[in-house]
Amino acid sequence: MHSITVNNLTKKFGSFVSVDNISFNVKEGEIFGFLGANGAGKSTTIRMLCGILEPTSGDALVGGFSINSEPDKVKSSIGYMSQRFSLYNDLTVQENIDFFGGVYGLSGSNFRERKNWVLEIANLKGKENLLTGLLPGGIKQRLALGTAVIHNPKIVFLDEPTSGVDPISRRSFWDLINQLSEEGTTVFVTTHYLEEAEFCNNIILINAGKLVAEGTSEELKTNYINHKIIDIECDRTVEAMEILEKETFVLDTSIFGNNLHISVLDDVSAKKSVLALLEGKHSFRIRKIDTIVPTLEDVFIHLIEKG
């Protein structure tokens, strides 16, 4: 069951094509990672999916409603949190929650229940009267998420929710995202941190408005890079790199910490050649030589440079 279905979505601003004919599906209850460089068209796509920007062509069903013909129904079935944690800094925690609750038309016991839930996830019980502007970034971020989903939407869009937040807060924020997903909420998230993308069930990557890759993080790492990466641990690393660079079977070399990474087409024969060359001919001491899975960063840099 898909909670978001995107069909040939395109947005042009004058002659500039911001989003170029993209299509993808998001499954119900999954955490869906939406990646891309700044200006790749991420925010434009999110704004269209939230029903606040009309597409030039194409359509999308969000929570079963068309963004073209039923934007109001789309709006009432989603939550949205932007990178700016759109809370009112000059209002207290309580007043912010009351405002967003009121804006989403909550009332009575349901509202009290949800208010409690927001205070709980933000660790702000008993601190309802603090000014929001005085809260630390991590807490503010949790409060922003809480208010964004105060009406218990089926789908929530998070636009770079962790930018400018410390690593510990980021980690506990992802615990919260997982919790939402386990409760059945579909989470659509954009991020710049590739280690965060590893937490997503499915990922798509867009570049210059076009969709360039999609799949799980494992699929991306195996399907989109043709050559193999070999990790070598040896003495005199720089010298070893200079020697290997001259060989024709080595496509690329780079130093990762104390180790040496080389890209090759055939990792089995390459390993043999490296051992013969370094240990046999130049008497290096090789402690370890392994074929490794490329990181998401390797994949994305590869894809974007290619594109």
Place this chain on the structure above:
Amino acid sequence: MSIKRINAIIIKEFKQLLRDKRYLFVLFFFPVFLLGMFGYAVNFDVKNIKLAVMDNDNSKESREFIKTLISSEYFILSGYIEKDSDIKPMLDNQDVQLILVVPQNFSTELAKNNGKPSLQFLVDGVNGNTALIINNYITSAAMNFNAKIQTGFAEKAGITSLSPINFQPRFWFNPSLETTKYLIPGLIAMILIVTAVVSVSLSLVREKERGTIEQIKVSSVNTIEMLLGKAVPYVCIAMLNGILVLIAGMLLFNLEIQGSYLLLLLTTSIFLLAGIILGIFVSVVADSQQVAFTIAVFLSFLPSFILSGFVFPIDSMPPIIQIITNITPAKFFVAASRSIILKGAGVSAIYDQLMYLILYTLFFLILAVLISIKKEKEL
């Protein structure tokens, strides 16, 4: 449309307003400050004109004429001049605004049957308005003096029942011709429009600047709910401000409202609506608070001060400027509120002004909507 959602926005706006003590201070200090400034400092009533006299005649008649001048509240005698050469420096240094020269033959000419008694007045004409008023004062003083002398002659000749036209002017609506009473309606207009346009546009643009508007847009709140929620608190604040100025006018300047309070309230509400639409228009055009503030002041303060007829009468402007005065809703409000406050006019006397105000409001509402649709497509 949902009352619940509008309510949430109204409550939020009020909380934000009340929390910002500095802004509140400015909001309520500004009108009182303006009232004090305009009420006491801006005053077109010309009184206590400094007068110097060079009396070459030094007769009973010349002294009597001088006495009639200085016994009024308009003139103060600063001194006598002995020689001609002192006249110029006195005017140059602005020691006096008016110099009266009585020629040597004043009383003898006056006594003759076909005499031509003359007096010379030298008026400092730098401030044209004041000079004009001084001129009127001395003209009427001379006429009064003439009438008195004629009566005297007539009595000597045995004619007792000489009764020329007895001219006793009465000024309606502002009998004592006090500038302040005339200014207060205009002042209320200016304060209301500046409060409405500046505060509404800033409050909307602030949400744009901080990104909170996005959060509201993705919720189910529609534009009309948003604007209503924003407008209500500022209408209340502006109304409160208007009432404050009115009460201050009553207490400090003895202003009396001749007409219906209800009609004044209705007129003010329509005018405020125009101001708020203008504020919304500014917020659509501007993307930062600085730009919004500049445009808001430019659109509200200047025209309502210069073009509304608040200080400068529209009738005496050149025709082209008279057409341009229509860019400010204050023009219509000043005309209507003056009629209500000073004349006690009813709806029939001001309904054309109200129609203009409503037309004006609709025009800017449509313009704001069109620009906002255009901007939305570009973003």
